[in-house]
Amino acid sequence: DTAVSQTPKYLVTQMGNDKSIKCEQNLGHDTMYWYKQDSKKFLKIMFSYNNKELIINETVPNRFSPKSPDKAHLNLHINSLELGDSAVYFCASSPRTETRGGGYTFGSGTRLTVV
């Protein structure tokens, strides 16, 4: 039973296209995140949502628009894709602060390649 699942796993698309990545968690966590991992393997937060409310928006271009229809889902839509958007995108979730001893749980990633 996958805890945090993302689809698709791979995405190859042309510059200028619009694409979406979906994420679902079955852990009952309150907060969900999108992280971007660049070619040097550095992970950086993009957005976080708590119970469908946007909490963190880390100076990400407004071509990126997250949407959280409910507490268990967080999707990422990207408009007008650029070459520099090529990266691995990870969805993650975490419980309330006081129960975070088990860490944040990450999905297996979506490798986006823009050609």
Next chain:
Amino acid sequence: EDQVTQSPEALRLQEGESSSLNCSYTVSGLRGLFWYRQDPGKGPEFLFTLYSAGEEKEKERLKATLTKKESFLHITAPKPEDSATYLCAVEWGGNEKLTFGTGTRLTIIP
């Protein structure tokens, strides 16, 4: 300004050769320091959370320790299956997010 720095960037060890990975941080108001393992093509896998200086946690061949400025991940008698990238991250201040270091790529040679 780097807030989380990991060293070394890469480490190659013979099987059974113990060593330590370092994670130093410069944030204020540390709420938690997290260690993750990441295998190629997979997401980070949670290992430990440390909250205060002096705290230690162990899991199989791994032991994590924390001081006021850094954390160490000690690997005792490693096996080839311990080969992975080890990531350190901190949660600090009023931020409910993880700030990651750049990782240490560990290779254990049989």
